[in-house]
Amino acid sequence: MIPTDSRGLVLDEPLLFEQSQPGRIGYSLPDTEVPQSAPPADLLRDDITDFPELSEVDVIRHYTRLSTWNYGVDSGFYPLGSCTMKYNPKVNEVAARLPGFAEIHPQTPEALNQGALELMYRLEQALTEVSGFPAISLQPAAGAQGELTGMLMIRAWHEARGSKRTKVIIPDTAHGTNPATASLCGYEVMPVSSTGILGRDAVAAVMSDEVAALMITNPNTLGLFEADIRAICDLVHEQGGLVYCDGANLNALMGISRPGDLGIDVMHFNLHKTFSTPHGGGGPGAGPVGVAEKLIPFLPLPVIIKEGDDYHFDYERPQSIGRVKSFYGHFGILVRAYSYILAMGGNGLKKATELAVLNANYIRARLEGAYALPFKERSLHEVVFSEENLGGGCRTLDVAKRLIDYGFHPPTIYFPLVVAGALMIEPTETESKQTLDDFCDAMLAIAAEAEQDPDKLKQAPTRARRRRLDEVTAARKPRLRWLP
Amino acid sequence: MRYLPHTNTDIQQMLATIGIADKEALFSGIPADCRLSRPIDLPPGLAEVDILAQLQQLAAKNAQVSDWSSFLGGGAYNHFIPAVIDHLVSRSEFYTAYTPYQPEISQGTLQGIFEFQTMICQLTGMDMANASMYDGASACAEAVLLAVRAAKKRNRVLICKTLHPHYRQTIATYCRYLDVELIAVETDNGTTPLEQVEQLLDERVAALVVGYPNYFGCIEPLSELAARVHTVDARLITAVAEPLALALYKSPGELGADIVVGDGQSFGLPLSYGGPGIGFFAVREKDMRLLPGRLVGETRDLDGNRSFVLTLATREQHIRREKATSNICSNQGMCALMVSIYLALHGKQGLRKLADINYARANWLREQISTLDGFALPFSTPVFNEFVVTCREPVADLKKRLEQQQILAGVAIGRDYPGLESGLLVCVTEQNSRKQMEQLLTALAGEK
Numbered sequence: 006m007i008p009t010d011s012r013g014l015v016l017d018e019p020l021l022f023e024q025s026q027p028g029r030i031g032y033s034l035p036d037t038e039v040p041q042s043a044p045p046a047d048l049l050r051d052d053i054t055d056f057p058e059l060s061e062v063d064v065i066r067h068y069t070r071l072s073t074w075n076y077g078v079d080s081g082f083y084p085l086g087s088c089t090m091k092y093n094p095k096v097n098e099v100a101a102r103l104p105g106f107a108e109i110h111p112q113t114p115e116a117l118n119q120g121a122l123e124l125m126y127r128l129e130q131a132l133t134e135v136s137g138f139p140a141i142s143l144q145p146a147a148g149a150q151g152e153l154t155g156m157l158m159i160r161a162w163h164e165a166r167g168s169k170r171t172k173v174i175i176p177d178t179a180h181g182t183n184p185a186t187a188s189l190c191g192y193e194v195m196p197v198s199s200t201g202i203l204g205r206d207a208v209a210a211v212m213s214d215e216v217a218a219l220m221i222t223n224p225n226t227l228g229l230f231e232a233d234i235r236a237i238c239d240l241v242h243e244q245g246g247l248v249y250c251d252g253a254n255l256n257a258l259m260g261i262s263r264p265g266d267l268g269i270d271v272m273h274f275n276l277h278k279t280f281s282t283p284h285g286g287g288g289p290g291a292g293p294v295g296v297a298e299k300l301i302p303f304l305p306l307p308v309i310i311k312e313g314d315d316y317h318f319d320y321e322r323p324q325s326i327g328r329v330k331s332f333y334g335h336f337g338i339l340v341r342a343y344s345y346i347l348a349m350g351g352n353g354l355k356k357a358t359e360l361a362v363l364n365a366n367y368i369r370a371r372l373e374g375a376y377a378l379p380f381k382e383r384s385l386h387e388v389v390f391s392e393e394n395l396g397g398g399c400r401t402l403d404v405a406k407r408l409i410d411y412g413f414h415p416p417t418i419y420f421p422l423v424v425a426g427a428l429m430i431e432p433t434e435t436e437s438k439q440t441l442d443d444f445c446d447a448m449l450a451i452a453a454e455a456e457q458d459p460d461k462l463k464q465a466p467t468r469a470r471r472r473r474l475d476e477v478t479a480a481r482k483p484r485l486r487w488l489p
Numbered sequence: 490m491r492y493l494p495h496t497n498t499d500i501q502q503m504l505a506t507i508g509i510a511d512k513e514a515l516f517s518g519i520p521a522d523c524r525l526s527r528p529i530d531l532p533p534g535l536a537e538v539d540i541l542a543q544l545q546q547l548a549a550k551n552a553q554v555s556d557w558s559s560f561l562g563g564g565a566y567n568h569f570i571p572a573v574i575d576h577l578v579s580r581s582e583f584y585t586a587y588t589p590y591q592p593e594i595s596q597g598t599l600q601g602i603f604e605f606q607t608m609i610c611q612l613t614g615m616d617m618a619n620a621s622m623y624d625g626a627s628a629c630a631e632a633v634l635l636a637v638r639a640a641k642k643r644n645r646v647l648i649c650k651t652l653h654p655h656y657r658q659t660i661a662t663y664c665r666y667l668d669v670e671l672i673a674v675e676t677d678n679g680t681t682p683l684e685q686v687e688q689l690l691d692e693r694v695a696a697l698v699v700g701y702p703n704y705f706g707c708i709e710p711l712s713e714l715a716a717r718v719h720t721v722d723a724r725l726i727t728a729v730a731e732p733l734a735l736a737l738y739k740s741p742g743e744l745g746a747d748i749v750v751g752d753g754q755s756f757g758l759p760l761s762y763g764g765p766g767i768g769f770f771a772v773r774e775k776d777m778r779l780l781p782g783r784l785v786g787e788t789r790d791l792d793g794n795r796s797f798v799l800t801l802a803t804r805e806q807h808i809r810r811e812k813a814t815s816n817i818c819s820n821q822g823m824c825a826l827m828v829s830i831y832l833a834l835h836g837k838q839g840l841r842k843l844a845d846i847n848y849a850r851a852n853w854l855r856e857q858i859s860t861l862d863g864f865a866l867p868f869s870t871p872v873f874n875e876f877v878v879t880c881r882e883p884v885a886d887l888k889k890r891l892e893q894q895q896i897l898a899g900v901a902i903g904r905d906y907p908g909l910e911s912g913l914l915v916c917v918t919e920q921n922s923r924k925q926m927e928q929l930l931t932a933l934a935g936e937k
Binding site for chain 2: 018020021022025028029030031032033034035037038039040041042043044045048049050052053054055056057058059061064065067068069071072073074075076077078079080083085088090091092093094096098099100101102103104105106107108109110111112113114117118119120121123124131134135146147148149150152153157160161180181182184185186187188189190191194229230232234235259260261262263266267281283284285286287288289290305306326327328329330331332333334335336337338340343344346347348349350351352353354355356357359360362363364366367369370371382383384385405406409414415417420434435436437438466469470471472473474475476478479480483484485486487
């Protein structure tokens with residue numbers, strides 16, 4: 006059944022600052038308990054101008070109402086391609102809030118936080134087993150920082166060998182972070198075009214002794230396994246380069262194929278994708294990196310080591326690229342990921358991958374024809390359609406907005422760039438056949454509407470809290486803060 | 490498995506629709522030599538009750554600050570977290586959403602970030618702020634990159650040694666392979682000496698980075714530093730690891746900072762062994778288009794209703810690719826929400842009163858410790874809620890001795906500051922009662 010007749014109460018809510026009343030309070034504080042004192046007068050600030058003054062009830066209602074304007078995985082199907090919006094298990098939230106995890110200070114002596122270090126050590130071992138990389142750093146804060154960490158290690162490895170390579174090969178299907186990261190490491194980007202699957206010959210044509218690394222995503226952003234990956238890794242290695250893998254799509258490979266076994270030298274994980282930690286409206290995530298033996302000396306600081314039954318942070322690593330953030334990792338996120346691995350077990354992780362791929366291929370089978378499928382190869386965890394077959398002059402954006410009226414979060418749109426008007430659908434394994442059928446029914450209904458009544462798409466959404474936004478004015482005359 | 494809804498019948502029907510015989514055929518695109526030929530060697534999945542039992546065991550091996558008397562700071566602060574925060578952020582409409590790419594169904598996240606950006610501006614005294622960064626250290630590194638990019642031909646950045654060591658190390662990592670020269674500025678009486686800054690400033694310098702309060706808890710002479718930095722048209726980057734100080738001390742914006750970064754963990758985020766924190770990043774209007782990270786702006790929808798949307802995307806990696814202002818493609822959305830709720834709840838009055846309590850208690854304890862035999866205050870500069878004491882007893886011994894009494898006395902700073910091996914960084918917040926402080930004093934005086 007397609008839920009087009011839903012109704013709900015959506016309450017308006019002004020900005021915090023517009024509700025503020027002088028003298029209203031929402032805090033409770035302990036007594037000072039010691040004599041009052043203050044810094045020298047010339048250092049003291051006046052009131053924080055226009056800062057809000059609200060009651061506790063004001064604050065509760067404000068954010069409760071705001072929450073109802075959002076769509077999350079718990080609201081419904083969220084097939085955002087490349088983002089792996091799987092269900093976020095609730096026990097993980099309980100785990101991260103255990104006082105023995107949430108209330109521990111990072112400057113506490115290591116001997117007093119052995120449980121936290123042990124948890125992280127075990128998580129590293131589990132990630133090693135899933136990915137095939139002999140060593141893991143949990144330090145990077147997110148996927149993009151994992152990428153930066155990985156590419157800095159590649160550069161450090163080259164420098165340690167006295168090699169002064171200047172270029173990095175990146176396929177045109179790659180996520181935008183790849184070129185941005187290469188450039189942060191002082192590398193020049195050499196794009197290589199790939200039609201679906203990157204061929205060894207395409208890499209051979211641009212590979213040279215000036216190339217430090219190839220950055221690849223596997224499966225790639227079309228959901229296709231890079232079938233030449235072993236030959237490509239061999240080729241790059243033969244000519245003195247290293248291979249970086251963007252691990253965003255690891256959900257397609259658990260128990261099926263291990264990137265570390267294929268010749269890849271470094272890969273980042275997105276724990277907020279593959280390992281079910283919440284996306285949080287845009288973070289915090291966690292972006293551990295796995296590395297081959299030769300890159301272990303270059304791992305960022307610190308590194309967790311086990312000596313006997315004791316766990317420590319090792320800082321004495323002269324070849325390390327150094328520190329990429331404060332303290333060590335997004336511990337609260339790492340606890341959630343470990344809790345997920347405990348729940349799934351080895352077999353469960355493989356089953357998750359199988360069902361994620363099954364779900365994506367089921368959607369593909371049901372929608373192919375009504376929507377154009379530019380790449381026919383067997384795809385894995387996601388499927389990318391183009392806007393080519395749409396009638397009534399409708400575009401991908403119109404389909405996306407009309408899906409909102411049907412009660413679904415739209416897929417990723419206009420990415421990857423190699424597909425005209427891409428609709429990139431990643432259902433994940435936590436969605437049932439009924440949900441997928443509802444979604445496919447909606448997609449087919451929208452394709453029919455495009456032919457018969459295209460205005461339904463072009464005016465969409467009409468049932469959300471807001472209609473389409475004027476994004477041009479937002480960028481031309483930016484208003485990035487409230488002013489009285 | 491409870492997270493996987495498929496019945497066997499579902500699977501059979503789906504395979505039939507796809508037109509394949511079994512699940513194995515789904516993976517026919519993967520060459521045989523790329524396949525894993527054995528099961529994943531991890532234990533079988535556990536029931537929820539067993540997961541929690543196992544994790545409780547690990548959690549029990551950690552020193553949670555509620556069971557200890559903790560005077561630890563140094564970049565992570567043990568402040569009280571009102572119950573409201575966890576209740577609100579547990580609404581899964583917030584935490585199970587992603588980056589608000591579809592603004593029509595993400596106005597909750599978007600308005601929340603717009604309010605966050607506004608409150609960060611108000612607190613720091615700056616014109617505009619982004620939607621947040623990973624943490625204070627990485628935000629500080631991104632600020633250095635911004636300053637170098639903005640200054641075009643200048644590549645020298647002065648880093649005050651009083652800046653948090655993790656921030657300094659992170660800057661060094663981010664700049665490792667870029668054409669940026671980092672020069673350390675020495676320290677005197679716990680702050681940055683103006684004469685040395687004057688000597689180092691010339692037209693090669695893009696920026697000076699200073700902590701406020703700095704790692705020693707001291708208040709740096711920001712306006713004097715700003716005046717000097719501006720004589721050569723460089724930028725003053727101010728990094729704030731304990732932003733509660735900004736409710737009491739003049740804002741960096743008011744004192745002339747060009748970029749203000751820091752970590753908002755103090756505002757409602759659990760310590761969580763140091764992560765996730767939340768970086769904030771605020772600039773003057775002139776640097777708006779050089780900002781890294783996400784930005785939310787105000788606009789209207791087709792019906793003319795006020796709405797919020799991600800904007801100025803042309804700075805970002807998904808459009809600009811290798812020419813982007815940063816490779817960052819997310820923020821710390823959930824943490825920004827926690828900070829916003831915390832700030833809204835405390836408001837103008839509460840935040841100041843809380844800062845007053847922190848100041849009064851820390852300065853009282855500092856005074857009391859200075860009267861103890863075997864302890865001294867190496868710096869006379871004003872502090873907020875952290876301060877350095879030097880001890881006659883070796884710091885490692887002292888810390889161990891107090892641990893026996895369930896007291897975490899402070900952070901040893903000798904490893905990062907040669908010459909200050911006898912230094913202990915002590916932090917006091919509203920979580921440290923007078924009774925706790927008196928116990929600390931007794932314990933410190935106990936043996937020498």
